[in-house]
Amino acid sequence: xxxxxxxxxxxxxxxxxxxxxxxxxILDMCGVLYDSGEGDGVAIPGSIEAVRRLKESDLQLRFxxxxxxxxxxxxxxxxxxxxxxxxxxEVFPPAPAAIAxxxxxxxxxxxxxxxxxLPEFDGVDKTNPNCVxxxxxxxxxxxxxLNEAFRVLIGLEKPVLFSLGQGKYYKETDGLKLDVGVxxxxxxxxxxxxxxxxxxxxxxxxxxxxxxxxxQSHEALMIGDDLLNDVGGAQHCGMKGVQVRTGxxxxxxxxxPTVMADGTVDNLAQAVELILNQRRR
Amino acid sequence: MAxxxxxxxxxxxxxxxxxxxxxxVPGAQEALNRLRQASVAVKFVTNTTxxxxxxxxxxxxxxxxDLQENEIFTSLSxxxxxxxxxQHRPLLLVEDSAxxxxxxxxxxxxxxxVIGLAPDHFNYQTLNKAFRMIVDGAPLIAIHKxxxxxxxxxxxxxxxxxxxxxxxxxxxxxxxxxxxxxxxxAQDARDDVGGAQNAGMLGILVRTGxxxxxxxxxISPPPxxxxxxxxxxxxxxxxxxx
Numbered sequence: 458x459x460x461x462x463x464x465x466x467x468x469x470x471x472x473x474x475x476x477x478x479x480x481x482x483i484l485d486m487c488g489v490l491y492d493s494g495e496g497d498g499v500a501i502p503g504s505i506e507a508v509r510r511l512k513e514s515d516l517q518l519r520f521x522x523x524x525x526x527x528x529x530x531x532x533x534x535x536x537x538x539x540x541x542x543x544x545x546x547e548v549f550p551p552a553p554a555a556i557a558x559x560x561x562x563x564x565x566x567x568x569x570x571x572x573x574x575l576p577e578f579d580g581v582d583k584t585n586p587n588c589v590x591x592x593x594x595x596x597x598x599x600x601x602x603l604n605e606a607f608r609v610l611i612g613l614e615k616p617v618l619f620s621l622g623q624g625k626y627y628k629e630t631d632g633l634k635l636d637v638g639v640x641x642x643x644x645x646x647x648x649x650x651x652x653x654x655x656x657x658x659x660x661x662x663x664x665x666x667x668x669x670x671x672x673q674s675h676e677a678l679m680i681g682d683d684l685l686n687d688v689g690g691a692q693h694c695g696m697k698g699v700q701v702r703t704g705x706x707x708x709x710x711x712x713x714p715t716v717m718a719d720g721t722v723d724n725l726a727q728a729v730e731l732i733l734n735q736r737r738r
Numbered sequence: 739m740a741x742x743x744x745x746x747x748x749x750x751x752x753x754x755x756x757x758x759x760x761x762x763v764p765g766a767q768e769a770l771n772r773l774r775q776a777s778v779a780v781k782f783v784t785n786t787t788x789x790x791x792x793x794x795x796x797x798x799x800x801x802x803x804d805l806q807e808n809e810i811f812t813s814l815s816x817x818x819x820x821x822x823x824x825q826h827r828p829l830l831l832v833e834d835s836a837x838x839x840x841x842x843x844x845x846x847x848x849x850x851x852v853i854g855l856a857p858d859h860f861n862y863q864t865l866n867k868a869f870r871m872i873v874d875g876a877p878l879i880a881i882h883k884x885x886x887x888x889x890x891x892x893x894x895x896x897x898x899x900x901x902x903x904x905x906x907x908x909x910x911x912x913x914x915x916x917x918x919x920x921x922x923x924a925q926d927a928r929d930d931v932g933g934a935q936n937a938g939m940l941g942i943l944v945r946t947g948x949x950x951x952x953x954x955x956x957i958s959p960p961p962x963x964x965x966x967x968x969x970x971x972x973x974x975x976x977x978x979x980x
Contacts, residue, residue: 636907639906640903642902643902647898
């Protein structure tokens with residue numbers, strides 16, 4: 458707390474008051490904007506309108522996702538079909554970030570990813586792989602495919618494993634499903650190595666979004682359904698993190714031993730209402 | 739060598755030590771017979787969950803190994819005991835051929851998950867099913883947590899990675915039943931010989947099965963001895979440890 462001419466000024470205000478001094482908002486997508494499932498999935502009630510309201514405000518807006526079942530192009534098209542006003546340049550998924558890393562370090566990947574993500578890697582040299590990349594492969598996480606990835610790693614003198622995210626599970630319309638993090642842990646255990654995470658909650662990943670917005674971390678707020686990877690990851694970088702009670706949220710999240718969200722709201726619509734209210738004052 | 743220990747019992751791992759799938763390790767049958775003639779008790783321990791005790795016995799006798807069913811201790815039988823004790827109704831993710839060791843156990847409306855070496859069950863759908871059960875409160879029982887094993891076509895993932903993955907997904911710890919820590923001959927350095935050494939027993943690592951160059955440097959303390967194969971290990975025992 459600073460004292461200035463007799464007034465107490467909060468150097469760091471909590472939620473929702475902190476919304477007054479925000480310059481940007483970063484939204485998680487699956488579980489916040491929509492729930493995935495059959496076909497395109499289903500927009501979460503109020504989310505389309507909430508995004509519109511944010512765009513009309515003076516806040517900068519970006520979307521940060523660990524979506525790896527489809528290319529960014531296809532994924533954004535799906536969100537547009539659901540009714541969201543959103544464009545590819547505003548969306549930050551892990552695959553493009555991974556491709557940059559491969560280039561930077563002269564690595565050639567063996568891919569264990571969903572078929573829908575493969576086109577994203579069309580321009581990448583995949584011969585004689587010297588690393589493995591795993592994404593949210595869902596039903597492509599067959600024993601055989603996992604074994605192939607394992608054999609590549611165990612055969613390398615310096616095995617490198619990239620995991621596009623480290624989520625434990627996500628929610629689809631027909632229930633909870635295992636996420637990439639589970640298989641990351643499986644391969645880590647099998648090969649006795651540590652994976653490098655590209656995507657949330659990697660600080661590098663969040664930083665690339667902040668850089669694109671031209672903001673410092675304390676000027677931005679992250680809203681997500683994943684307590685550890687969205688909220689915890691954002692807080693770790695110096696952002697505020699708010700959890701929504703949609704998507705993969707579970708009541709026990711509000712009693713988590715290590716991560717405490719700055720705020721917990723019913724859904725994105727409520728979060729945006731609170732944010733804009735604070736800024737109207 | 740400092741101090742001679744008079745051994746009273748020798749526990750022998752099976753898969754990778756006496757045989758690799760359907761082939762005996764050369765000279766192993768004879769070495770076993772020599773060991774039996776010495777004044778030590780001989781027992782067999784195995785984490786093999788791919789087949790029932792009866793299948794295992796048949797396979798080994800077919801390869802001319804001299805052993806009896808009651809000398810074999812498998813982690814499958816240990817898992818069964820636990821299930822009976824706790825009155826769990828298991829979802830058995832074990833190889834079809836291992837199911838025989840669980841006959842008589844009620845598997846309707848399962849309320850526990852049992853994981854053995856079951857590549858056929860380690861697909862996305864079945865693991866999701868297990869995951870949801872554990873999230874709803876079902877205990878996770880791992881017959882063992884081997885990282886990988888050797889097949890004829892190369893190394894293959896064991897149950898360990900999948901158990902670890904489910905523990906991560908659910909924030910739960912599996913109960914690992916199975917292979918006693920006291921093993922003598924084994925070729926997965928970390929899992930077996932390390933365990934034996936830690937239990938105060940002598941561990942001998944053999945360079946067959948899933949052994950990989952440098953394994954002996956991966957456990958602390960290092961193995962009492964690393965040998966090329968089971969017959970060499972027996973030679974050493976007969977010469978030095980009795």
